[in-house]
Amino acid sequence: DARVTQTPRHKVTEMGQEVTMRCQPILGHNTVFWYRQTMMQGLELLAYFRNRAPLDDSGMPKDRFSAEMPDATLATLKIQPSEPRDSAVYFCASGLGSVDEQYFGPGTRLTVT
């Protein structure tokens, strides 16, 4: 049963620190999405990639967030510097071909104090 994996599962950090979250998409999937989930905003798309190329990062605060896919098996989301308002669960999802079916990873619960 292939699944998207994410590390770390939980991260507590102090304001101003750099945070890096990693995602391994399902093998063979070529589309990767980063979402942020909060009680207030629900599920927000931050960025997505197809064949490792960024297609849309309009949902991401550009001054502090960056997303990359160093290779087909790894996607990263970095926050530098982190702020308390970044506290949320960050989900990675992957899909094959079109953006239709997306499969979510377990998420990274980030707490910034």
Add this chain to the structure above:
Amino acid sequence: GENVEQHPSTLSVQEGDSAVIKCTYSDSASNYFPWYKQELGKRPQLIIDIRSNVGEKKDQRIAVTLNKTAKHFSLHITETQPEDSAVYFCAALSYNQGGKLIFGQGTELSVKP
């Protein structure tokens, strides 16, 4: 851009009853409508989806209906069980927003034994 509204935000039913969650969307070009179930602390999981070329799809106790003219779609769960308790999210694929899934705000379903 696409906007997806989901109702109700909370729903409580007795075990064995049916549950219906409704979503409306604004982008007439949207043609893919998935539903996700998210249990507490877990990842969203795709439970059923429908494409715009069909009006209804069923999978055991769950079904989804789509009315393209009225731009709304609904999730129907019959013979509800306590394990159906979760937050359910609808989504619509918006090509006008670069092929993104736009999510509703979620419905917290509680099935009382």
